[in-house]
Amino acid sequence: MLSPSSDIATVGLRAAPTRLSARLVPGVHPDALRAFEQARETFVSGHRIDMGGLATELGVDRTSVFRWVGNRDALLSEVLWSLAVPTLVQAERAASEPGPDGAAPAGAAYLAALLSHFATDLIEADYFRTFLSREPARALRLLTTSASPIQQRYVATVEQLVREHLGERPFDGAIDRHALAYLLVRVSESFTYADLIAGEPPSTDAARSAFRHLLRA
DSSP states (O other), X not given: OOOOOSGGGTHHHXXXXXXXXXXXXXXXXXXXXXXXXXXXXXXXXXXXXXXXHHHHHHTSOHHHHHHHHOXXXXXXHHHHHHHHHHXXXXXXXXXXXXXXXXXXXXXXXXXXXXXXXXXXXXXXXXXXXXXXXXXXXXXXXXXXXXXXXXXXXXXXXXXXXXXXXXXXXXXXXXXXXXXXHHHHHHHHHHHHXXXXXXXXXXXXXXXXXXXXXXXXX
């Protein structure tokens, strides 16, 4: 598991902790962590996380797995967020790279670049697209609604980025910091999951243009 290197990796979990996320702290609940890591490996390999199959792989009964990690949605949510975190960190690093003029982007341009890299990485991740095509209704519910903590964590993360790079009052107070973060997240979701939401192919170029327009970058 890639170790995140900055606050972008932790702000989401602080904003929306769950019973399972608390158990996944190393040393707190080894069995829950073992089940989670096996489920994450299954997911990344492109296979469906099945609670019965997971129990068999761990050599325990289904009741034990449910007791350790909760239901399937709870487990999937933590697996998805665990993969979003290193993707965010990777996007943060990519956005910090100098451009053709030798200067790294700053402010709104930096934030637009980071969000564009994140959307691009999700769109191009084969295991993630496999999950979206295999379980579209569940994917949208877990990723784009308050039914799971993922959207709350993403909004909190983007709000932190807005605070750091646009200040406490973005655009001279023209929009509330939280409202801007929520809007950016919804734009990110709209283009990343365009095939599920509107039947259109996901577009990294469209996402990049939208971020730059909204952020006046």
